[in-house]
Amino acid sequence: MTENNGYADEATETSPLLVNAQSSSIIDNEAQISHLRETIELSDIADESPYEEVTANVSNQDNPMLPCLTFRSCVLGLLFTCILAFVNQFFTYRTIPIFLSMIVAQLLSYPMGKAMASVLPRRTHVLFGGRWQFSLNPGPFSVKEHCIISIMANAASGTSMAIQVITIQRVFYKHTVGYVISLLFVLSSQTLGYGMAGIMRKFVVRPAAMIWPGNLPTCALFRVLHDDENEERQNNETNVTTTSRRMSRVHFFYMVFFFQFLWYWIPGYICPVLSLFSLLCCIDPTNIVLSQVTGANGLGLGSFELDWNAWISFLDSPIVVPFWAQLNILLGFVILVWIITPAAYYTNLWNSKAMPIVSNQVFTIEGYLYNVSAVLDSNLRLNETAYNIYGQPRITAIFAFNYAIGFAGTTCILVHTCLNEGKDIFNRFRSSISDVVDDIHGTLMAQYPEAPEWWYAS
Known part of the structure; x- marks a missing residue:
């Protein structure tokens, strides 16, 4: 094993040339680096x-010579994989x-990646007679690497x-x-899920119409962090000063x-009341009907919140979701929560008044919490x-309508599609057989080898 000091591949960010360790003088020459950067637009x-x-958010250029699967990307990727998996699963309850x-x-x-690039040793280890290099x-x-x-x-x-099936069995059924x-x-x-996504990628990923708006902010952030950095680096190397105030x-x-x-x-922390505040409820806090309709534990009519985490906890970021989709969500919310639910509750439909107006619990006919263990035997089977003695379980009207809309929505999606x-879809299926690509980004990715279909099918 031999070692080469310095960046053996520093020019790989902007050039397809393999720079030998002995030709480090080329890297030090700013004029030649600038020339290389101007001539390696491989996928311009x-x-x-x-x-x-x-x-506006996704670049239409690609440089196949940029490093991707490196020591830095593996270490940081595994680190954030463990952190996000633990934190999100722990707080999902x-x-x-x-x-x-x-x-x-x-x-x-x-x-962290920039820091590792500055701190880690700049040696290239040549193994197996030069057939494999590692740094x-x-x-x-x-x-x-960032991607x-x-x-x-x-x-x-995600x-x-x-896991909820496992935790429910442990907590509620012992x-x-x-x-x-x-x-x-x-x-x-x-x-x-990964297998189905991989098999269907020709229909749900490759076509240009498959935008997936949730990914656009991620792509925009990559461009913000790296495109501006590359532009500033090129200006410094060519001694270009920017006089714009933009x-x-x-x-x-x-x-x-x-x-x-x-x-x-x-x-x-300082003023938690801003997370969810109801002015109408403060008019008469002792009024039960007013509290049910306007309170935080009720229908929330007239309430407002200034906590961003509360906004995106269930409906994702409003910056990501298209405006027409937000209007659909808002219209459905108004019809279900502010019109149908109070009408069903105050007319005592399904004995709704015996239960809270909004709750995800299961109740008895008298309005008490339903003890599921009372109708199960020692083997967790229905007794x-x-x-018959304990009675049927009941849910609130809002959740009954919610479940009904959920089942009906599945059928509606299939029929609408x-x-x-x-x-x-039929035309996409025909074009997928001939591997016709109608998207610039699909064209850029076509130069990389595809994962075999049997990986996803297995």
Whole structure:
């Protein structure tokens, strides 16, 4: 094994040339570096996405020579994978869950990656007679390393619904499932989703129409952090001074991040009442009907909140969700919560007045909490005799309508998709057989090898 001091591949960020360790003088020559940066636009394709939101946030250029799977990306990726998986699963049981999205890992990994690029030794280890090279610090922290870290963190940020089955059995039914069975159950449910996504990627990923708005802020943040940095680096190397007073995207981002950090302490700790405040409820706190309709534990009519975490806990960020989708959500909320629910409750539909107006609990016909253990035997099977004596479980009117809309919505989605998108889906299926790509980003990714289909099918 031999060692080469210095960045053996420092020019890989901007050039496909393999720079030998003995030719380090080329790297030191700023004029030659600038020339290399101008001539290696490997994928400078003029085509753009037909959708403006994609064009504004996603780059249409790619440099295959940038390092991706490195020591830095593996260490930081595994670190944030463990942190996000633990924190999100631990806090998912809160009434208002705390969720750390991939954006957290994306923000924190950037300065950590830059720090590792400055601190780690700059040696290139040549193994097996030069057939394989390895370096703890292959060069400047690249956007592809940043992407692979964020992808690893995103894969672990979502909580598994299968864990709720295991925890419910342990907490409510006093039945403990073995760790091996629990692990296999959770992994099988998670890999099933990844497998289906991989098999259907020709239909739900590759077409240009498959925008997935939730990914656009992530792509925009990558460009903010790395494009401005590359532009500033090129200006410094060519001694170009910018006289414009226009604020850069990264400076604007840090400014918003700073003010958001300061504001969080006000509704979070200093004045928690701002998290959810009802002016109408304060008019007559002893009025039960007014509290049910306007209170925080009721329908919340006329309430307002200034806590960003409360906004995005259930409906995702309003910055990400398209405006037409927000209007659909708002309209459905008004009809269900502010019209149908009070009408059903105050007309005592299904004996609704015996239960709270809003609750996710299960009740008896008298309005008491339903003891599920009272109708089960020692083997956790239904005891029909005890069930007939204890009575049927009941849920609140709002949750009954919510479940009904959920079941009806599934059928509506299938019918709507077949009627409105069926022809396009059929055409996509035909084009997928011939591997026709209609997206600039799909064209850029076509130069990389695809994962075999059997990986997803298995």
